[in-house]
Amino acid sequence: MQALLAMWAEKFTVYPDGAELPTHHDHCLGCGPNNPHGHHLRALRHGDGVQAWHTFDNRHVGAPGIVHGGAVATVVDDLYGCLLFLEGGPAVTRQLTIEYLAPVLIGAEYRLQADVVRREGRKLFVAARATEPAGRAVITSTAVFVKVSVEHFAQGSPPGVPAD
Numbered sequence: 001m002q003a004l005l006a007m008w009a010e011k012f013t014v015y016p017d018g019a020e021l022p023t024h025h026d027h028c029l030g031c032g033p034n035n036p037h038g039h040h041l042r043a044l045r046h047g048d049g050v051q052a053w054h055t056f057d058n059r060h061v062g063a064p065g066i067v068h069g070g071a072v073a074t075v076v077d078d079l080y081g082c083l084l085f086l087e088g089g090p091a092v093t094r095q096l097t098i099e100y101l102a103p104v105l106i107g108a109e110y111r112l113q114a115d116v117v118r119r120e121g122r123k124l125f126v127a128a129r130a131t132e133p134a135g136r137a138v139i140t141s142t143a144v145f146v147k148v149s150v151e152h153f154a155q156g157s158p159p160g161v162p163a164d
């Protein structure tokens with residue numbers, strides 16, 4: 001586990017504008033490429049924030065044809081988690097709010113954007129939105145993240161990884 005944590009710590013480095021950001025880990029529900037239930041989110045640095053283009057599929061359906069609100073929250077939360085790669089250290093979600101302004105549709109592509117609004121001690125106040133190609137926002141979000149040490153993540157051991 002310590003080796004995995006050390007590898008993860010290396011992901012906090014400098015990323016040029018437009019660069020694709022790393023995943024949190026292979027099985028992350030938001031961005032992990034090897035999670036069959038996951039969203040496989042790919043985030044890019046965009047100025048001081050992050051952006052992504054994302055299409056939900058039928059694994060994430062709520063009402064027919066419409067994305068489950070929890071699935072939308074998952075992706076937004078994970079996008080904030082990608083923003084942390086630009087902050088230089090890990091943090092975890094303390095509060096997450098989503099304004100569901102219009103249905104998010106299965107099979108439609110949305111642009112997501114997340115930015116840091118302000119920093120206060122160990123807290124990061126962040127905001128995000130998802131927009132249709134025509135520019136209408138379908139969701140807006142705010143969240144409070146609290147900075148933690150990498151050791152925070154040693155509380156949970158992934159299957160097959162010794163706790164050491």
Ligand SMILES: CCCCCCCC/C=C\CCCCCCCC(=O)SCCNC(=O)CCNC(=O)[C@H](O)C(C)(C)COP(=O)(O)OP(=O)(O)OC[C@H]1O[C@@H](n2cnc3c(N)ncnc32)[C@H](O)[C@@H]1OP(=O)(O)O
Binds near residue numbers: 008081091
């Ligand atoms: C395969 C191997 C892998 C190896 C490596 C893997 C590495 C990791 C991989 C990936 C990570 C990234 C993944 C990103 C994914 C998206 C992000 C998530 O889903 S994160 C998970 C969900 N979140 C939690 O699980 C947090 C649970 N909460 C906690 O653990 C504690 O609350 C903690 C440690 C964060 C803080 O605990 P306290 O007891 O020290 O403090 P308190 O009371 O909670 O408050 C903290 C501050 O927040 C303010 N606060 C609380 N609510 C607020 C609100 N609504 N508005 C403003 N401030 C608020 C409080 O006033 C306080 O502020 P004041 O520091 O004192 O100034």
